[in-house]
Amino acid sequence: MRQINVAAAQMGPIQRAEGREVVVKRMLALMDEAKGKGADLIVYPELALTTFFPRWYVEDQAQVDAWFEHDMPNDAVRPLFERAAKYEMAMNLGYAELTPDGHHFNTAILTDRSGKIIGKYRKIHLPGHAEFDPERAFQHLEKRYFEPGDLGFPVWRNLGGIFGMAVCNDRRWPETYRVMGLQGVEMVLIGYNTPSVNSQKSEEGPEKRLFHNRLSVQAGAYQNSCWVVAVAKAGVEDGFPLIGGSLIVNPDGEIVAEAKTERDELVLHACDLDATVFGKKTIFDFARHRRIEHYGLITSRTGAIPPP
Ligand code: CDV
Helix, strand or coil, X not given: CCEEEEEEEEEXXXXXXXXXXXXXXXXXXXXXXXHHCCCXXXXXXXXXXXXXXXXXXXXXXXXXXXXXXXXXXXXXCHHHHHHHHHHCCEEEEEEEEECCCCCEEEEEEEECCCCCEEEEEECCCCCCCCCCCCCCCCCCCHHHHCCCCCCCCCEEEECCEEEEEEEHHHHHCHHHHHHHHCCCCCEEEEEEXXXXXECCECCCCHHHHHHHHHHXXXXXXXXXXXXXXXXXXXXXXXXXXXXXXXXXXXXXXXXXEECCCCCCEEEEEEEEHHHHHHHHHXXXXXXXXXXXXXXXXXXXXXXXXXXX
């Protein structure tokens, strides 16, 4: 048994006017509660430090850059790193990253028990659009504010297991999990900000969105025989609702813990990493069963081309 106590730290809304200090206080409160419940790892959402700013169309780059972190850790978030180190708790955190040479990414990091950053992932599947779209009920400007991640889907050894990261829209793509699955991933950590209504299809509301969230995460876990921890920023930000539904899924694809609210809420589970072994040695023993000679289109073609 290789048991890891995981705390999925769902966060309620962050309003546009709110600063990082207020947000970090809330994150520290979640971390304190997680420590009280014996957590080894705390997982925060995508863009955990700010409102989900890609809904706002902004032309002034300096204003945009104020939503980005220029260093990690920086003064605003250092208390999180210090407390995580004191608690000997590993941490996964999503934020907007501005690199010293001016690149913008939607990033997640992983620390070890000493608070040291051991892994960085930059979101690869960026949804949305780059210019103001008057046809949409609200904007989703990730393609404007971020570049596609340039680090691939690496995995890291931590807490006696093998961990990977993904960010929000990545969870809908089977390639995300499979590339990590091929590196033996045992637990995938995912943060998300998912609007409760489809901006291009108003009849697609929270029920369908929560269904797709579960469907994607459960399939990824089952098909790669790994744990998946998916954590929301939820609730109503400046009038725009985001789904909750943070969940922990076991390597059989079953939900073992799920959030009940759209507020700051811990979702906890003791995850045995050895539970990944059976599936990896049997039905999803990739080395025995995969047929890569038939998968060429996956990497040679991006969009679908139907036959004539
Ligand atoms: N932050 C996201 O990547 N959100 C997307 C939206 C487009 C639905 C998601 O896949 O949840």
